[in-house]
Amino acid sequence: MQRVNMKWVARAAVLLAGLAGAAQADDPALSIELSTAEQVGEACLLSFVAQNSHAQDIAKAVFETVLFDENGQVARLTLLDFQDLPAGRMRVRQFQFPYACTGISRVLINGATTCEGGGLPEGACSRALTLTSRTDQELIG
Numbered sequence: 001m002q003r004v005n006m007k008w009v010a011r012a013a014v015l016l017a018g019l020a021g022a023a024q025a026d027d028p029a030l031s032i033e034l035s036t037a038e039q040v041g042e043a044c045l046l047s048f049v050a051q052n053s054h055a056q057d058i059a060k061a062v063f064e065t066v067l068f069d070e071n072g073q074v075a076r077l078t079l080l081d082f083q084d085l086p087a088g089r090m091r092v093r094q095f096q097f098p099y100a101c102t103g104i105s106r107v108l109i110n111g112a113t114t115c116e117g118g119g120l121p122e123g124a125c126s127r128a129l130t131l132t133s134r135t136d137q138e139l140i141g
Contacts, residue, residue, distance in 0.1 A: 029054075030054070031051045032049070032139070033050075033132045034047075034132070034134065035135070039100065046096075049091070049092055052086060052091075054087055056117050056124075057084065059117040061081075061115055061116075062112065062115075064109075065108065065110060067099070067106075076099075112126045
């Protein structure tokens with residue numbers, strides 16, 4: 001019976017996991033950044049930067065979104081229509097909410113309700129979705 005060197009098995013497992021992670025990182029994806037939160041009178045204007053890394057255009061993208069108040073409680077459940085997101089292009093979309101920006105602690109992208117476009121892979125707007133924030137509000141998904 002042949003003995004298996006566990007050190008080599010462990011190294012092989014780490015190598016394979018790294019390769020799988022690199023393959024996932026290279027998969028086309030969609031990224032959304034919460035870029036600014038600007039107080040406009042009584043309302044908060046949130047600006048998002050979206051980047052479509054797919055080879056195909058996204059003709060229509062709508063996301064179910066949840067705003068949380070300063071206590072971490074759900075303040076509003078809404079749909080944000082990001083409209084069209086051309087392949088390889090950056091788009092800025094703005095949405096206004098009847099709250100003080102300081103009253104919004106987190107924004108949750110709860111999922112894509114609409115993701116349309118010819119030749120898009122299944123889950124193009126939700127799988128490998130990258131979310132970041134440059135504001136005091138956290139963007140999560």
